[in-house]
Amino acid sequence: MLLWLLGILAAIILIPLGVFVVAYTTYDVPEPEELTSKQVSSIYASDASTELARVVPPEGNRRQVPLDEVPEHLQNAVLAAEDREFWTNRGFSLTGFGRAVIGQLTGNDSAGGGSTITQQYVKNALVGDEHSYVRKARELVYSIKMTNEWSKEDILSAYLNTVYLGRNAYGMEAASHAYFNKPVAEVTPEEGAVLAATIQLPSQLDPWTNPEGAEQRWNYVLDGMVEMDALPAEQRTGMVYPETRDPAEYSAYTEATGTNGMIKNHVMEELQRVGITEDDVTTRGLRITTTIDMQAQNATLNAVETQMAGLQEDARAAVATVEPGTGAVRSYYGGEDAAGWDYANAALQTGSTFKIFGLAAALQQGIPLSAQYDSSPVQLPGGITVNNWDNSSAGYTTIAEALKRSYNTSFIRLQDDLENTTQDTADMAHALGVARSLPGIPATLTENGGQPYEGIILGQYQSRAIDLATAMATIANRGVWHETHFVERVETGTGEVLYEHQAGDGERRVSEVVADNLLSAMGPLAAYSNGNSLAGGRPSAAKTGTAQLGDTGNNKDAWIIGATPQLATAVWVGTADNTTAIFNEWGGNMFGSGTPARIWKSTLDGALEGKEIEQFASPAPINFGTGPMGYAPAPAYTPPPVATGPAEQPAPAEEPSPEPEPAPEPEPAPEIQLPELPPPPGDGGGVEIAPGIVLPDLL
Structure with missing residues (x-):
C-alpha cells in the first residue's frame, strides 16, 4: 500500500514536471519586436478596391x-x-x-x-x-x-x-x-x-x-x-x-487625405451604431466597403477644385450626394483638411432652399401649385413688413411662379394658410430628412422649444448639407425616405461578413402626388439659375438659396439643392469661419445660382455621365376636396416624429465651428437690405422680418 501511495505521489509530481520540462525546452520566446501584430483595417469605395482611408491600431x-x-x-x-x-x-x-x-x-x-x-x-x-x-x-x-x-x-x-x-x-x-x-x-x-x-x-x-x-x-x-x-x-x-x-x-492614427478623413469619421460612427466595436476595427483587419461611388466622388472633387479656384482664400465648400432609392451617400466633400472641420456636416443657415418644405406642407394640405398668392409686401405681427429683395411685386401669381422667382411675400402668405403655420414647415422638413437635433442644437427648427418664427420658410434656421441632400433624395424618391448611410459591407481579413446594409422598402414620409408636384415646381429652376441645366437635357429639380451676413448687404451662405431620379445633391459655399462675407470670382456678392450651382451641375453631370436619362413622374392634380379657399388637407399621411441624419459632427481640429449669425441691436424701423451688386435673374437679396433681423431671400 505504501509503495502504491508513493507511486501515485511520484506520478502526480513527475508527470506534470516532465510535461513542464518538455514544454520549457520546446517553446521559444521571441524578441519583443517579433510579437507586434499590425492589424490594419481599410476603408474602400463602393468598388471594394479603391482605398479611401486606413485605420491603423x-x-x-x-x-x-x-x-x-x-x-x-x-x-x-x-x-x-x-x-x-x-x-x-x-x-x-x-x-x-x-x-x-x-x-x-x-x-x-x-x-x-x-x-x-x-x-x-x-x-x-x-x-x-x-x-x-x-x-x-x-x-x-x-x-x-x-x-x-x-x-x-x-x-x-x-x-x-x-x-x-x-x-x-x-x-x-x-x-x-x-x-x-x-x-x-x-x-x-x-x-x-x-x-x-x-x-x-x-x-x-x-x-x-x-x-x-x-x-x-x-x-x-x-x-x-x-x-x-x-x-x-x-x-x-x-x-x-x-x-x-x-x-x-483623441483619435487613433488614421491614414487619410483630404475629405476622405471626414468620410472615415462617418464610417467609424456608423460602425459603432451597427454594433462593430473599436476592438473589431483595431484587431480584426476589417475590409469596410462604403457607399462612395468613385465616378460621383471624382466628379465632386473636380467640380469643387475647378469652381473654387478663383475665390477668396478663406472660401469653403460642402457637397453631399445621396441616392434616392437607397439612402446611400454616393459622394461627399466637407473640406480639404482630413482632420479639420467638416462643412458638409455643419449647421448653416439654409436661405430660400427651405421654401420647398413649406410648399410640400401646403401641397400635402391640398393647396395646389396653381394657387394664387399676393407677392406685394406683407405685414407680420408687431408692424413688421416683409418685402421681396428688390421691393418688386407682381401682384397675384401662382405659387409655382413664386417658387421660381423666390418671392418671400408669397411664401409667408402661403405658410400662414397652413393648418399649423410655421410648425407645419418644420414638421415637413423633419419628415423629409432634416435632423431633429445637431451638435450644440438640441432641437432644430424651433424657437427655444416652441413654434418657429415666420422666417423658417425663408431659411432662418440652420441645417446641414447632408440633411438637405437626404431631404431631396426623399422627394426624388416620390416621398419614400431611406436611412442615409456610408457603410455598405464589413468583413474581416479572413472573409467573415460582420455587417451588410439592407436598404429595405424605406418609409413613406409624404404622398406621391405631393412629391411629384413639388418636383414639377422645382423643375425649371436649374435653367432659370444662370442656365445651369444638366447635360444632355437630363431633367432635374432644384432650389437655390442665400443667407445674408447681418445687415452688411453681403452674403455668407450660398446654396443649391437639387436632384435627378438617380441622385440628390446639396451644395454650400461660404467662408471658413462663417462670420465673414463670401464673394464671387469678380468680387461681387455670391449667390446660390453662382459657384454653388456650377458645382452642383458639374457634380451631377460627371456622376451621371454614361448613365440612362430617367424622367420624373408626371404629377397628378392636387384635388383633395373643398375647404378654406377651396383646399382641404390630404388624409393619407401625417409625418412621424422620426429623427434622421448621419453621425454627429466631431469637434474641429483646427478651424472654428461655424456659429449662427447673432441678431444685431434693434433698429427703429425695418429696412430692405439690398445686395452689393445686382444679382443674376431669379436671385434675390435679403429681407428684414424684424427690426435689425435680416433673413435670406434668394432663389
Whole structure:
C-alpha cells in the first residue's frame, strides 16, 4: 500500500514536471519586436478596391519608448497596480495568486488578478486570452522561460509599450496622449497613477465614463506605492485626482487625405451604431466597403477644385450626394483638411432652399401649385413688413411662379394658410430628412422649444448639407425616405461578413402626388439659375438659396439643392469661419445660382455621365376636396416624429465651428437690405422680418 501511495505521489509530481520540462525546452520566446501584430483595417469605395482611408491600431503605429523615458514614478505605479513583486518573482507569484483569491472571496475587485506583469505580457503577446487550463499552463511556461531569458527591464519595457489602456491607446506613450495630451516623459505622479489604474479594466475605469470607479482604483494604486516605499506618505496625502482629456478629442492614427478623413469619421460612427466595436476595427483587419461611388466622388472633387479656384482664400465648400432609392451617400466633400472641420456636416443657415418644405406642407394640405398668392409686401405681427429683395411685386401669381422667382411675400402668405403655420414647415422638413437635433442644437427648427418664427420658410434656421441632400433624395424618391448611410459591407481579413446594409422598402414620409408636384415646381429652376441645366437635357429639380451676413448687404451662405431620379445633391459655399462675407470670382456678392450651382451641375453631370436619362413622374392634380379657399388637407399621411441624419459632427481640429449669425441691436424701423451688386435673374437679396433681423431671400 505504501509503495502504491508513493507511486501515485511520484506520478502526480513527475508527470506534470516532465510535461513542464518538455514544454520549457520546446517553446521559444521571441524578441519583443517579433510579437507586434499590425492589424490594419481599410476603408474602400463602393468598388471594394479603391482605398479611401486606413485605420491603423495604435499598437501598429505606436512609438516605442525606452524604459528610461518612462518616469520612475509611473513604473512604480504600474507595479503597485499589477505586480508588486515584479522585481523578485520568477514570472509568477504565489502571493499575487493568493491575493486574487482573497479578493474574489471578499468581493474586493480592486485587489486585482493573480497574473504577474510577465504573465499579462505573455497572454497578450503569445498565448491569447482563451479561458482554458491549457492556455494557462502555456502562459506559465512562457512566463518562467521569459524571466530566465530576458532581463526584468526588458520585460517591463515590453509590457509598458504594449499594454492596452483604453481609448484605443496601446502602450504608455499613446495613453499619455489619449488621457493627458502630453508625452509619457512629462506625466506627473498623479497622472501616472491614473494610467496605471486604468490597466485592470480599460473601458470600465475610464474617468469620463466611471469617475467613481476610476478614482477608487487610483487610490488603491497610490496606497500600494506607499506600501512599496515608492511614494512618501506625506506626498500621497496631498494628491488630488487630475483632470483628464475629453476622449472625443483623441483619435487613433488614421491614414487619410483630404475629405476622405471626414468620410472615415462617418464610417467609424456608423460602425459603432451597427454594433462593430473599436476592438473589431483595431484587431480584426476589417475590409469596410462604403457607399462612395468613385465616378460621383471624382466628379465632386473636380467640380469643387475647378469652381473654387478663383475665390477668396478663406472660401469653403460642402457637397453631399445621396441616392434616392437607397439612402446611400454616393459622394461627399466637407473640406480639404482630413482632420479639420467638416462643412458638409455643419449647421448653416439654409436661405430660400427651405421654401420647398413649406410648399410640400401646403401641397400635402391640398393647396395646389396653381394657387394664387399676393407677392406685394406683407405685414407680420408687431408692424413688421416683409418685402421681396428688390421691393418688386407682381401682384397675384401662382405659387409655382413664386417658387421660381423666390418671392418671400408669397411664401409667408402661403405658410400662414397652413393648418399649423410655421410648425407645419418644420414638421415637413423633419419628415423629409432634416435632423431633429445637431451638435450644440438640441432641437432644430424651433424657437427655444416652441413654434418657429415666420422666417423658417425663408431659411432662418440652420441645417446641414447632408440633411438637405437626404431631404431631396426623399422627394426624388416620390416621398419614400431611406436611412442615409456610408457603410455598405464589413468583413474581416479572413472573409467573415460582420455587417451588410439592407436598404429595405424605406418609409413613406409624404404622398406621391405631393412629391411629384413639388418636383414639377422645382423643375425649371436649374435653367432659370444662370442656365445651369444638366447635360444632355437630363431633367432635374432644384432650389437655390442665400443667407445674408447681418445687415452688411453681403452674403455668407450660398446654396443649391437639387436632384435627378438617380441622385440628390446639396451644395454650400461660404467662408471658413462663417462670420465673414463670401464673394464671387469678380468680387461681387455670391449667390446660390453662382459657384454653388456650377458645382452642383458639374457634380451631377460627371456622376451621371454614361448613365440612362430617367424622367420624373408626371404629377397628378392636387384635388383633395373643398375647404378654406377651396383646399382641404390630404388624409393619407401625417409625418412621424422620426429623427434622421448621419453621425454627429466631431469637434474641429483646427478651424472654428461655424456659429449662427447673432441678431444685431434693434433698429427703429425695418429696412430692405439690398445686395452689393445686382444679382443674376431669379436671385434675390435679403429681407428684414424684424427690426435689425435680416433673413435670406434668394432663389
